[in-house]
Amino acid sequence: DVVLTQTPSTLSATIGQSVSISCRSSQSLLDSAGNTYLYWYLQRPGQSPQLLIYLVSNLGSGVPNRFSGSGSGTDFTLKISGVEAEDLGVYYCMQATHAPNTFGAGTKLELK
């Protein structure tokens, strides 16, 4: 199975600070049709996960444009340009290129 390694595991930020989370895959997530099925989710405390980014860099419905995704192959990044209080929680990357789907271990974003 594909292993996704997220770093850091915990991220402390102040409001307004820009931060990045890395997600590295044990194998390329580019499929034979040229698609890369890499997603980012945010899980706020006590809530279900929310889709932020799909297919590496596409913003989910209703997601603020301070969130952005980038990367290719095995290296991917989620960037938040100006953290707001509502962004606190745990961020997960997930791949769906290679069955079975797998999640990263998560990155907890907390206030400094």
Place this chain on the structure above:
Amino acid sequence: QVQLKESGPGLVQPSQTLSLTCTVSGFSLTSYTVSWVRQPPGKGLEWIGAIWSGGSTDYNSALKSRLSISRDTSKSQVLLKMNSLQTEDTAIYFCTRGDYWGQGVMVTVSS
């Protein structure tokens, strides 16, 4: 609007079989894949399995021997069955379309 709602027993005895139902609305199961994801208390997300729009299934490698996912399109329901439950299977179980998630159902495995 799109909604997914999980239902099932909150408590299951060890070695027994868990049966969960995901009832969806606002979309057709023949057009979208629905997955099951679980989260043990205080831990991360674990993908359990999925049923594709065409009806085929994929399962988590570690759980495959204990799992079955099926659907009843007439009732807009996706069914999860997992046998030989152990305490490590205690978790919140979510069903998801990827862009929409249910609220989750807490399942505790205990005698």
